[in-house]
Amino acid sequence: MLYLVASCIALLFGPLFYRYFSSGSGLQKGLDGFIFVSLGGLVLIHILPELLEHGGFVTLLFVVLGLWGPTASEKVFHRYSEITHNITLGLGILGLLLHTITDGGAMVLAQQQDNSPLLALGVILHRLPVGLAIWWLLKPQVGTRWSSIVLVAMMALTAVGYFAGEQLIHQLSIENTVYLQAFVTGSILHVVLHQPHGDHTPDKQDKYQYQAGIGSLLGLGLLALLLLMDSGEHAHAHHGHDHGVEQFVSWLLTISPVLLLSYLFATIRFKFGLQPQHNQLASRWLQRLAGPESLIITLALLGPWFALYQVVGLTIIGGLLTWCKIPLTDPHHHVPVSAWRFGFAHLVDRSAPWIILSLVLANLIGHPSVPLENPALQVFILLLVFIPMRFCNLGAAVLALALFYSGWNQVAVAFSLLAAPVINIAQLKLMKWKQGLMLGGVLLGAFIFADLVDLTSSFVLRLPESINIFALGIVCLLFGASLLRLGPRKFLSKMMSQFKSEHSHDHGHSHNHNNHNKNQSHAHNHSGSVHKPHK
Template structure:
């Protein structure tokens, strides 16, 4: 019976698509809905199973599937359309292949309560998957291919149901996990870059935001039965549960991590609002003479402020214009993204007091050394005009307080929320995976891996904290963890381009080399004092944690409603991967949507 219902749920996709096309105002809403549901299913449902079966190494194949097509299209522009279409087909066929696992999950093994919840989860997520397949294929390839894929998914669902346990054993193999990892990356690539044209007028933020929120609600409804089924029958030994345990276990771990950090994040946002109220922009854009060394003053100014790299690169020339020395400005530029109050307070419950203290001291030492050493070779050249203004009109206290609240909550939440969510997802997914023992005894390999990850990505200190916490628990050395926390938020392509534009290639190269080498040295010498934090136990939660998580979810939902899910996620990816992805039929609609959050909101 559940098999028939799951296939009917899949067949609901075409009529749903036809209904949406008759209501143009709903196209943007449906786009956001599909974006959230499919992306969430991949991250929370498919990816944990793939990593559990194949180990952390499959993340390289996920990255290849996600970023490879864009890099290929940029290198070989004449073949861009063919590459894009191939990626689209790989992603859609990957969803069809995943239907095998759905069919196997529908097999009744005599445990009515657990099986019923799992089957309900399968049926619920088939509706948006069917809509997504039709949404992706129908406009570009026509009805025939779209129906063939829908029929293929129905057949593979029945095949999975008929094969049962034997198929589950095969799907749990390393080789299949590696293939699925590439497919997961391709699916994410397709979802992020929207290979279809939204035919309505310019979508309003309200419609895209509502679609995103509806997608979140649908995703929770889809995942909740699996959570409950896992909780009722945790770590069951039958082979039927091999493939299904990894995802709900990761989801429960995500919840525990979120409960642990929620009160501290709310406190961090409140402190950020108070800082903006007590010390408005005109105050900290006007460096004052003092007895402390210039680099120390710049570091002390930058560390507590809720400022990220894009903000810091706009504040930096203003500081120089106001008379700050290069050492002061460079120390501020390094210190501001590496460790703010939000990252400090999130570190306390996850990394412990000792590790958090070492992290703070290491960040301070790094900014002092970089500012002092590199600052000696930087001349105070004329800087280009920026959007920021030092002069601020005098405001009444109530108006200033409201503005501070807006800056401390709305601005900071828009920037940190995607990173916090992704950080928690990655942390929850990586914890039980095999393969970390390959790096456990090779500190140099861990350092090299951290450096390779840090440079191309624009990482957030707050979102990176739970990831490093879990990496430490599964075998990453404390020194490499500290190095990741120092380099991740600080060294990235945005900063390198800014330094080249402002001071030339020589200073940019010297700055990057100094940051990498000094971070590695500080992390190496800090080893004796780095205490490995205990992994979060499954302890009783408090009412205050649940209340804080509820408030945090509401704030993040408002941010999603205000910006829409695509602009929300644009915080996570380098702008090149969002703005240069142009295709013959949709690039105009897509680029404006991404641009608003990636360049000028920080």
């Protein structure tokens, strides 16, 4: 009973925090950063992987429908965009209410003798961002009364889940509602990403990004605490099950030392004149496709044969693009004079979102419940990922590494190394159709070669655990500093840089929140449980 009361009290902190943080624009930005990271991460890492485990590949389709369906509907039926937005918001709230019942059941399980009380503590803690998000999403839209009713409903449904017994829990179990929950999960992500009620005061000069970064770091801290608790409980329940946050940390430990080495190499090559503003197009394409610091990741963690394949393939692609005089999309802006600032600040800002996305994306599409064993299907799925986004070379190398560790075919790994930095809609628009066909022919020939020749190698870098831990600490500091500089929305907008317009959700509401921030782009990161690298 104590757990039930504590979980209800945790929800009530939402209105209290909201009232305090809504007293100034800087604090509002901090609140937005906290909600954006904590609730978004909670949905992606805590809920979505569990849905994948029970629903398989079809689950992702329902998530995408819930995420992008409202945006498409508002563009097609612009006159009814307010109705579409309200339906999406309602679905998101419905999903949180549905999840609340399972929270009540989870606390009952935590009271059983064989289970750890950490499960109940995790449920109570994750109610903090949920309660805050409810108030953040609803109060500007429908006012205090309806927001309070929703919170009371959440408390009541928690009690229902706590007292109802096994029969109701079974009827609302994931197995019976997996696709509904997947669609609602996408709706929640849509609402969180699109900041439905906007800011009270426009932040055109990004003067409050530091506060947004502080809020996002606090959200990350809470999320990490919840994941560690959930991981420990999951491992206890499944006797060392392979899929958990430990494996994600293991991946980060593996790449961190090599990633720092890549940033150092970028610093050195910048110092010696290989810079983004180089007057030769061939040099600019070299930096876009390979860095060449991404080759260090491939060489160290995938082996010399993959590195040689990447060098030859990107040289041919870069030569073709230079010969056709194709300009680069999304050039570097405001490049610092200092080589150290370029390597460990500017390049971190551009690559960190892609590195995080690459790991969590490989998590989802590499999940054992997502059967993508056919190489052609793997390449097709990756093509759908690459076209709307422009991967940086470091992100492409990390994605290739994560896919290789997830057991994907080496053709898909090769596709990531060569195609990710160049196959995107913004870059393809700058090519004539004949140039696009030539590029496609080069990639096809490279993939046929990758299918015929074994590129795997046992000569990969293995460092002591102490070095990996130290390097991971430095990488966390670098990425955290980037979050502070940019704020979470601008940090993630690097992944969708060709979509400059902000979906502002200006639906003509009667309340006084019509000043929306139209300068921020938004993107999504998916996360979930990862898998152990193959030995």
